[in-house]
Amino acid sequence: MNKIIITIDGWSSCGKSTLAKQLAKKLGYIYIDSGAMYRAITLYFLRNHIDWTNDISVSDALSNIQLAFIFNHESNQYEIHLNHENVEWLIRDLVVAEKVSEIAAVGLIRKFAVAQQQLMGKEKGIVMDGRDIGTTVFPDAALKIFMTADILIRVERRYKEMHDKNPNITLEEVKNNLSHRDYIDSNREVSPLKMAKDAILIDNSHLNMEEQLTIALQLVENLV
Numbered sequence: 001m002n003k004i005i006i007t008i009d010g011w012s013s014c015g016k017s018t019l020a021k022q023l024a025k026k027l028g029y030i031y032i033d034s035g036a037m038y039r040a041i042t043l044y045f046l047r048n049h050i051d052w053t054n055d056i057s058v059s060d061a062l063s064n065i066q067l068a069f070i071f072n073h074e075s076n077q078y079e080i081h082l083n084h085e086n087v088e089w090l091i092r093d094l095v096v097a098e099k100v101s102e103i104a105a106v107g108l109i110r111k112f113a114v115a116q117q118q119l120m121g122k123e124k125g126i127v128m129d130g131r132d133i134g135t136t137v138f139p140d141a142a143l144k145i146f147m148t149a150d151i152l153i154r155v156e157r158r159y160k161e162m163h164d165k166n167p168n169i170t171l172e173e174v175k176n177n178l179s180h181r182d183y184i185d186s187n188r189e190v191s192p193l194k195m196a197k198d199a200i201l202i203d204n205s206h207l208n209m210e211e212q213l214t215i216a217l218q219l220v221e222n223l224v
Helices: 016-027 034-047 055-062 094-104 107-120 133-137 151-163 171-187 209-223
Strands: 005-010 030-033 067-072 077-082 126-130 143-148 200-203
Touching: 005 016, 005 133, 016 030, 016 126, 016 143, 016 209, 030 034, 030 067, 030 077, 030 107, 034 055, 034 067, 034 077, 034 094, 034 107, 034 126, 055 107, 094 107, 094 171, 107 126, 107 133, 126 133, 133 143, 143 209, 151 171, 200 209
Parallel strands: 005 126, 005 143, 030 126, 143 200
Antiparallel strands: 067 077
C-alpha cells in the first residue's frame, strides 16, 4: 500500500490530535503534532523573555531552537523535544496556551515551523494536525480532513483536559482562552485557519472516538 500524507486541520479542542494519533497508530504512520511545535517555540520564547514583535530577536531565537519528535516507549507515543528536553507536558500549561496563537501568528516563526514540517513529511506516511497543514504546509496532501465541533462542547473538553493539571482553572478562563485563540487563528495575516477547498469536514460534536476513527479510516480506504 502506497503511503500518503494525511492532514487534519480545525479549531482548538475539536479532537484533531486524538484522531490524528488514532489514525497514525492504525495505519502504522508517524504522528506529527504541529501545534506542539508552536507550543514548544512559545515555551522557549517565554522562558527566555524573547520579544516576538522584533524580527531580529525572533531570528536570533529561532537559530537556537531545535525541535524533534522522539518516540517514548513508556507513553507509547511520539513526544516533542525542545533542545533535547522532553517538554510534552510543559507546553500544555495555560501560560503557554494563552500566548501560543499570538506567537504562532508571527511570519518568521510560521516560516521556520512550516519548513521543518515539510521536511518531516518528505517520506510520506505521516498524519499531521494543525491549523494550516492542508492549506499551507501540504497543499497537495492526498487526504485533508477539517474538524469542527460546537463551541460549548470544545470548552468542556478543554476544561476537563486542563483541570487535571490545574485544579484551580475555571470554565470561564478556558472559554475566554479558546475564544481568543479562535479569533487570532482565523484572523492572522500569515496562513489563517481556513478549510481547504478539497478538505472533508468532520463535525464530531456528537461523535465518540471510535465513530470518528471509523469515518477517517473509510476516507483513507477510499483513496488507497
